[in-house]
Amino acid sequence: MQIRFVAGFGPVTQDAEAAGAFWADALGIRFREAAPGYFANDSLAGVGTFARWPLTQVAEATFGSPDWPVEHPVPQAWLELDVASAQEVADAVAELRAAGHEVLVDAHDEPWGQTAARVQSPEGVLVGITYTPWMHQR
Template identity: 55%
Template sequence: MDIRFIAGFGPITRSGEAGLAFWASALGLRFDEMAPDHHHAHELPGANVFGLWPLAQAAAATFGVEEWPADRPVPQAWVEFEMVSPEAVEAGAVELVEGGHEVLRGAHQEPWGQWVARLQSPEGLLVGLSYLRDFHPEAAIR
């Protein structure tokens, strides 16, 4: 098998309107409708990481405990959107809250240096706004 890159990724939506409203309005992604209620964000570059993340670690990173809260949908996947700076992660989290979205964990710096804020999509996907200096070679110059 000769896998070259992640060709596509996206949540399976239960409500096309709610899903599109979250991904397009809350996160500002631009979509083209390919078929009725089937949308693609073609101009969004691909993933730099494909990672298997244990639920206990995702819970600890989001809630500070290794058990996922029983009152929240258990995520089947995660996606992080890389931002231009730690300040952009903070501003994005504030924008989401001001837009009426529940941010599960506000902008913070992880021990390995990544800045991240987390929330959950209507489908239950764990979503992060992220800044990892390793993804920004120009930041090493500063």
């Protein structure tokens, strides 16, 4: 697998008001509500997207339920590492499994056009291996 760039990064939030007060008000990062409860900034230099992603949405996207499973550490952050194609996402899943890593969700197409698979790092970071077509056109 060859990671091309960081497609996205941000905190996994459990308190929307506190997150907004810190990230937007105190630090001055401007966000747009890209989806209900999901606040993103796609123009912050150094990363494709920096977004506050609610834990309930993280759990839903990963496990199909708004509740994070107790057998996995609750992630404090998410990171998406983009590869060159949707096929490379599937290939990365095979590589990760062959190396003994637990894949939380296999390669699949998201409704917004991104291909994604997810694993969790030993530190608890939710790591997406992704192909985000519109970010390759920048």
